[in-house]
Amino acid sequence: MSKQLQSDFEKLVKTSKFSNEEIQFKKNFLNNFIEKGFPNRKQEDWKFLDISQIIKKSISDLSFFNDYSQSNKIDPSIFINDLEHNKIVFINGRIEKIDFNFEDQNKIEIIDETKKDISFDYENSLIDLNSAFTDKVFKILIKKNYSLKKPLIIYHSINDEIKSTNINLRLDFELGENSCLKLIDYFSNNTAKNFINIFYNFNLEKDSILKNYKIDKFINNNLKYSFNNIEQDNNSVSETFILSAGSDYFKNEINCNLNGEYSSAFINGIFSLKENQQHEIRTTINHLVENTKSYQLIKSVLGKNTKSAYQGRIFVNSKAQKTDGYQLSKAILLDETSEFNAKPELEIYADDVKCSHGSASGSLDENSIFYLMSRGLNYQQSKELLINGFLMDVVEKITDVEIKNLITNIIGLKQ
Amino acid sequence: MDTREKDIEKLKDYKYGFTTDIENIKAPKGLNEDVIKFISNIKKEPQWMLDFRLKAYERLKLLKEPNWQKPKYPKINYQDLYYYSAPKSMKDKPKSLDELDPKLLETYKKLGIPLQEQARLNGIAVDAVFDSVSVATTFKGELTKHGIIFCSMSEAIQKHPDLVKKYLGTVIPVTDHFFATLNSAVFTDGSFVYIPEGVKCPMELSTYFRINASETGQFERTLIIADKGSYVSYLEGCTAPMRDENQLHAANVELIALDDAEIKYSTVQNWYPGDENGKGGIYNFVTKRGLCKGKNSKISWTQVETGSAITWKYPSCILKGDNSIGEFYSIAITNNHQKADTGTKMIHLGKNTKSKIISKGISAGFSDMTYRGLVDINSKARNSSNYTQCDSLLMGNKCGAHTVPYIKNKNFDSNIAHEATTSKISEEQLHYCQQRGLNPEEAVGLIVNGFCKEVLQQLPMEFAVEAQKLVGISLEGSVG
Numbered sequence: 001m002s003k004q005l006q007s008d009f010e011k012l013v014k015t016s017k018f019s020n021e022e023i024q025f026k027k028n029f030l031n032n033f034i035e036k037g038f039p040n041r042k043q044e045d046w047k048f049l050d051i052s053q054i055i056k057k058s059i060s061d062l063s064f065f066n067d068y069s070q071s072n073k074i075d076p077s078i079f080i081n082d083l084e085h086n087k088i089v090f091i092n093g094r095i096e097k098i099d100f101n102f103e104d105q106n107k108i109e110i111i112d113e114t115k116k117d118i119s120f121d122y123e124n125s126l127i128d129l130n131s132a133f134t135d136k137v138f139k140i141l142i143k144k145n146y147s148l149k150k151p152l153i154i155y156h157s158i159n160d161e162i163k164s165t166n167i168n169l170r171l172d173f174e175l176g177e178n179s180c181l182k183l184i185d186y187f188s189n190n191t192a193k194n195f196i197n198i199f200y201n202f203n204l205e206k207d208s209i210l211k212n213y214k215i216d217k218f219i220n221n222n223l224k225y226s227f228n229n230i231e232q233d234n235n236s237v238s239e240t241f242i243l244s245a246g247s248d249y250f251k252n253e254i255n256c257n258l259n260g261e262y263s264s265a266f267i268n269g270i271f272s273l274k275e276n277q278q279h280e281i282r283t284t285i286n287h288l289v290e291n292t293k294s295y296q297l298i299k300s301v302l303g304k305n306t307k308s309a310y311q312g313r314i315f316v317n318s319k320a321q322k323t324d325g326y327q328l329s330k331a332i333l334l335d336e337t338s339e340f341n342a343k344p345e346l347e348i349y350a351d352d353v354k355c356s357h358g359s360a361s362g363s364l365d366e367n368s369i370f371y372l373m374s375r376g377l378n379y380q381q382s383k384e385l386l387i388n389g390f391l392m393d394v395v396e397k398i399t400d401v402e403i404k405n406l407i408t409n410i411i412g413l414k415q
Numbered sequence: 416m417d418t419r420e421k422d423i424e425k426l427k428d429y430k431y432g433f434t435t436d437i438e439n440i441k442a443p444k445g446l447n448e449d450v451i452k453f454i455s456n457i458k459k460e461p462q463w464m465l466d467f468r469l470k471a472y473e474r475l476k477l478l479k480e481p482n483w484q485k486p487k488y489p490k491i492n493y494q495d496l497y498y499y500s501a502p503k504s505m506k507d508k509p510k511s512l513d514e515l516d517p518k519l520l521e522t523y524k525k526l527g528i529p530l531q532e533q534a535r536l537n538g539i540a541v542d543a544v545f546d547s548v549s550v551a552t553t554f555k556g557e558l559t560k561h562g563i564i565f566c567s568m569s570e571a572i573q574k575h576p577d578l579v580k581k582y583l584g585t586v587i588p589v590t591d592h593f594f595a596t597l598n599s600a601v602f603t604d605g606s607f608v609y610i611p612e613g614v615k616c617p618m619e620l621s622t623y624f625r626i627n628a629s630e631t632g633q634f635e636r637t638l639i640i641a642d643k644g645s646y647v648s649y650l651e652g653c654t655a656p657m658r659d660e661n662q663l664h665a666a667n668v669e670l671i672a673l674d675d676a677e678i679k680y681s682t683v684q685n686w687y688p689g690d691e692n693g694k695g696g697i698y699n700f701v702t703k704r705g706l707c708k709g710k711n712s713k714i715s716w717t718q719v720e721t722g723s724a725i726t727w728k729y730p731s732c733i734l735k736g737d738n739s740i741g742e743f744y745s746i747a748i749t750n751n752h753q754k755a756d757t758g759t760k761m762i763h764l765g766k767n768t769k770s771k772i773i774s775k776g777i778s779a780g781f782s783d784m785t786y787r788g789l790v791d792i793n794s795k796a797r798n799s800s801n802y803t804q805c806d807s808l809l810m811g812n813k814c815g816a817h818t819v820p821y822i823k824n825k826n827f828d829s830n831i832a833h834e835a836t837t838s839k840i841s842e843e844q845l846h847y848c849q850q851r852g853l854n855p856e857e858a859v860g861l862i863v864n865g866f867c868k869e870v871l872q873q874l875p876m877e878f879a880v881e882a883q884k885l886v887g888i889s890l891e892g893s894v895g
Contacts, residue, residue: 044483318812333827336794342822344833351809351839359822362830 001062002034008065008164012133015069022114030132036125045124048309048341049280051225054249058223059193063164068094068135070161078157078188083406085184086152091159093167093196094135100152107146112136116172119201119231120255126225130168130199139172142208147180151403154183156198158190158222165194172201175208175236182211182400185226187246189218198226204236206260211239213403216246217410219274223249234260241398242269243411244279244308251280257288258320264293268397271299271331272411273306273338282311287320294324299394300331300361301387302338309341312357318349327357332364332390388413442499448472451600454499458569458603461576471589471599478593485785485817486725486754488698491663498601498634554618564609565620568636571607578609582640586669586706586733595702598634598667605635605666610645610676619875621650624666637668641676643709648679650878661689661724666701674709674736679717681874682730683882686722693752693781696724703730707739707765715742716759717873719882721889724753729787731760734768734796741770744870746882748889749782749814758788758805758819763796763829772803775867779810779890785817792829799829807837808866810859810890860887 009030013023038052039045055062072091079087089097100108116137118127142148158167175181185198204210214226224247230238242252256265269281285294300308314325331340344357364386372382392413398404442453451472455465480491558565564575571579589599606622624635641647664686670678680703689696699722705714716730726749732741743759761770770790778784786805807816818835840862848858864871867886871879 318815321812331824333824336827338827339794339823339825341824342820342833344818344820344822344835346807346818346835346837347815348807348809348817348837349815350812351814352812353809354838356834356836357818358835359820359833360831361822361824363828 001037004063005030005034008063009132011065012068015067016135018114025115026132029128033125033128033132036128039125043123045282045311048311048343049249049251049278049307051223051249051251054223054278055195058221058248059165059195061165062195064133064166065164066093066133066135066167067163072096072159072161075157075159078155080153080186080406082409083151083153083402085150086148088152088154088171089157090155090169091157092162093169095138098138102150103148104146107143109141109143111139111141113139116170120229124227126197127199127227129166130170130197133166133168134170137170137172139174141174142176142179142181144176145178146176148182151182151184151400154185155188156185156196157188158192158194162192162194167194167196168199169197170199170201172203173210174203175205175210177205178207179205180209182403183213184403185212185214187216187218187220187222187224189220189246191221193221193223195223196225198224200226200228202228202230202238204230204232204238204263206234207236208233209237209239211400211403213241213243213398213407214252215243215407215410216250217243218246220246220248222247225251225253227253228255230254230256230265232256232258232260232263232265235262236260237264237266239266239399240268241394241407242267242281243272243407244269244281245272245411247279248276249278251282254281254283255286256284256294257286258292258294259288261289261291264295266294266397267296267298268394269298269310270391270394270411271308272301272391273308274303276305278307280309280311282309284313284315285325287314287316287323287325289317289320291322292320292324294326296327297394297397298329299391300329300340301391302331302333302335302340304335305337306335307339307341309343311343311345313345313347314355314357316346316348316350316353316355321350321352323350323353323355325353325355329359330390331361332387333361334364439500441497444497445494446496446498446601450498454601454603457499458572460569460572463576463580464572467584467589468600471596474590475593475596475600478596480593484727484756485787486727486756486783488661488725491698493597496663499603501603557617561614561617562611563614563616564607566607568602568605568607568638571638575607575609578640579607579638582669582671583638584669586671586704587667587702591702594665594700595667598636598665598702602634602636602667605637606639607637608639608647608649610641610647612642613644614642615645616647619648619650621652623652633662633664633666635666637666638671639669639678639680640671641673641678641712643673644675646677648875649681650875651680651682652685661696661698663698664701664723668701668703668730670705670714672705672707672709672712672714672739675711676709677713677715678705679715680705680730681717681878683719683874683878683885684722684726685885688722688751688753689724691751693724696753697722699723699726699728701728703728704733705731705741706733707736707741707768709739710736710765711738712736713740713742715744715873717744717870718746718757719870719874719885720745720747720755720757721885723755726753726755726757729758729760731762732770733762733764734770734799735764737765738767739765740768743770743772743774744873745774746777746867746870746886747775747784747786748777748886749779749784750889751780751782753780753782755783756785756787758786760789761791761801762789763792763799763801766795766797766799768796768799770801772801772805773869774803774805775870776805776807776816777810777863777866777890778807778814778816781813783815783817785819786835787819787821789821789823790831790833791821791823792826792831794825796826797828799826801831803831803833805835806866807835808863809837809839859890863887863890
């Protein structure tokens with residue numbers, strides 16, 4: 001693999017306009033990745049689903065080079081019509097369109113850079129891979145006191161022109177004081193076997209609000225990894241919703257640092273898996289100062305030959321008194337071959353805290369099915385109704401009504 | 416200082432921190448084949464036993480010490496330890512208690528374990544292990560009447576080789592992890608229990624472990640076999656003298672329950688925890704594993720962990736037989752600079768298997784406490800269920816409490832429920848108790864005992880009282 005990496009990297013350098021300094025900068029990440037390789041099950045964070053094995057099994061011709069000098073045609077059929085929104089369109093990992101037509105252009109600033117440091121310590125080699133092969137990194141700055149009028153939808157799309165089997169992309173967001181951003185990641189149903197590696201960096205200043213919804217609904221053969229790093233200042237709020245249903249493999253990782261007092265983080269997730277899918281959510285919430293709050297709710301519905309994993313970690317620093325942390329993960333296993341893994345972890349160094357977690361997994365309750373059937377539904381309908389109610393619980397947590405309706409429709413739940 | 420304070424002061428000190436001056440026979444320092452042969456030879460072991468040890472030693476050479484645990488410790492130099500230490504007078508084993516070295520008897524008296532049968536009122540059969548060898552087993556006659564074998568491991572190897580050969584290493588194989596394999600290579604003594612078919616053991620069986628000599632590791636091995644339809648309740652207690660250096664205790668305990676049998680294993684672990692600055696103390700790296708081999712069998716672990724500088728153990732149940740039950744009740748208390756990483760593993764293999772985990776952790780001072788547990792329901796374990804509850808109590812903001820459960824459900828008609836909370840003693844509770852005339856220390860004691868009650872209830876009567884006292888003593892001075 002290392003030869004392939006080297007040669008693909010050289011191709012990238014040739015087709016881009018990177019300066020020497022930038023090339024050297026990227027090369028360091030490349031060397032890190034060559035040294036570490038893909039993460040495997042020997043690493044605690046990758047214990048349940050071993051990505052190096054999964055990639056080996058599903059992608060035989062792994063290659064990394066994407067030609068960012070060529071633009072791609074945008075297929076407008078991928079766009080969502082029922083909701084007015086701003087757009088960022090990624091095709092084959094290249095930004096083709098940034099459109100903030102609904103907003104005051106003076107309040108949003110877009111900067112692109114090639115040399116972007118990683119501001120935190122990490123062991124994850126996928127961040128190295130990402131930093132080595134990304135194109136320009138766009139940073140989107142929302143200025144003080146500005147709330148976006150419409151949500152921003154980021155379309156992740158791949159067309160037939162793609163040459164490699166790996167896509168790396170990165171976006172940075174900076175939310176100024178008292179600003180608000182609603183962000184939807186929308187994955188289209190491209191079925192090619194690609195490994196997509198997404199890295200977002202969020203910096204939330206005082207009183208700002210971030211709402212991020214990740215929608216992976218349509219069945220596709222992609223393998224996806226998404227990493228969100230969120231830094232939060234005083235009184236800021238982050239809300240993340242993950243619908244993990246479409247890809248063959250999808251791991252969502254969220255690292256959230258509550259650096260400011262009264263900041264809070266909410267993470268809600270749904271796994272709705274059908275045949276042979278393997279999905280994972282891993283969260284780390286670091287409560288670093290007093291009076292911070294986090295809440296996590298993850299629900300899984302698992303079909304034939306599927307596997308879901310939830311690793312949630314709440315860390316409470318010794319300074320972080322009055323922390324309120326909560327995690328709940330529930331799973332319904334529908335088939336003999338489905339598997340649910342959880343590792344809800346608490347690491348606590350302060351005494352005046354309220355932290356708890358719960359996890360439950362099992363089959364659908366036969367008594368409830370009996371109840372519904374005695375009222376005239378057939379077995380299939382009863383089952384669907386129960387699952388509907390089970391998942392609706394998570395969707396109800398979405399604080400934006402418009403987006404809640406959109407997501408309810410996309411999943412096909414009844415209210 | 417008034418008398419009450421003095422009493423507290425007295426209690427605070429580790430009561431079992433004395434040493435006994437007894438001449439010891441030691442194996443040469445270090446770990447090599449010769450030492451293993453020396454141990455085997457001095458115990459007059461048959462060839463198969465020596466082969467077992469050597470096989471483990473070969474394997475050990477390939478293994479690395481694990482390091483994923485939360486409490487880190489300075490590297491142990493395994494060549495700088497004595498692997499065998501026995502009181503000299505034990506060389507020719509005494510035939511009866513009258514021949515025992517009076518100093519040894521004195522030691523056990525200080526520990527509160529009178530070995531003379533006539534001195535015993537509460538009718539618990541005791542096997543006492545001093546450093547590396549078992550010194551005495553009481554109540555033999557009574558037990559033999561029922562066909563129960565309760566003796567030291569060395570004796571069992573000599574007298575009941577068939578049973579030992581058949582079961583030793585079947586639950587913890589020689590190829591297990593580093594410390595278990597180390598134990599298989601150099602274990603010195605321990606207890607052996609065999610309960611024949613249909614027998615309900617008429618009394619509690621008990622072992623008392625004591626590390627006396629310095630620079631020794633204690634590697635005991637316990638094997639309990641409950642044959643079809645039998646029942647046994649087994650208690651284990653441990654103490655060690657106060658020393659500045661850290662001492663290693665790496666025991667292996669294997670339990671095997673056949674059809675319809677039940678084993679109840681209780682531990683009150685009070686090894687020397689080190690002084691208040693975290694100097695010295697025992698490293699308690701123990702492997703305990705039970706196998707519910709037969710149908711309808713049950714294994715229940717109860718532990719009260721108050722001692723040791725570092726406790727690192729996971730008493731586990733492998734639920735192989737259909738309808739078998741595994742239980743784990745634990746109280747772990749850490750104070751000063753103690754560290755604990757403890758919990759359990761419940762591995763469900765058979766149909767309709769059930770397990771229950773109740774874990775209570777209390778950390779105070781500068782200590783660190785981790786609950787780490789695995790619940791694994793295999794795809795063949797239809798209709799199984801698990802319930803886990805782990806609660807942690809923190810006292811002060813210099814200590815830590817962590818919960819790391821691993822939950823694996825591979826079976827669609829099995830249920831797993833897990834709950835965990837972490838909190839401190841609420842001001843309201845304290846206020847309420849103090850309003851009714853209790854001082855703060857007493858109030859905390861009362862609340863903590865209430866917190867631990869679910870687990871303390873599981874202990875046999877005599878132990879429960881001791882454990883309750885121990886809980887109070889361990890937390891002395893951590894309030895305020």
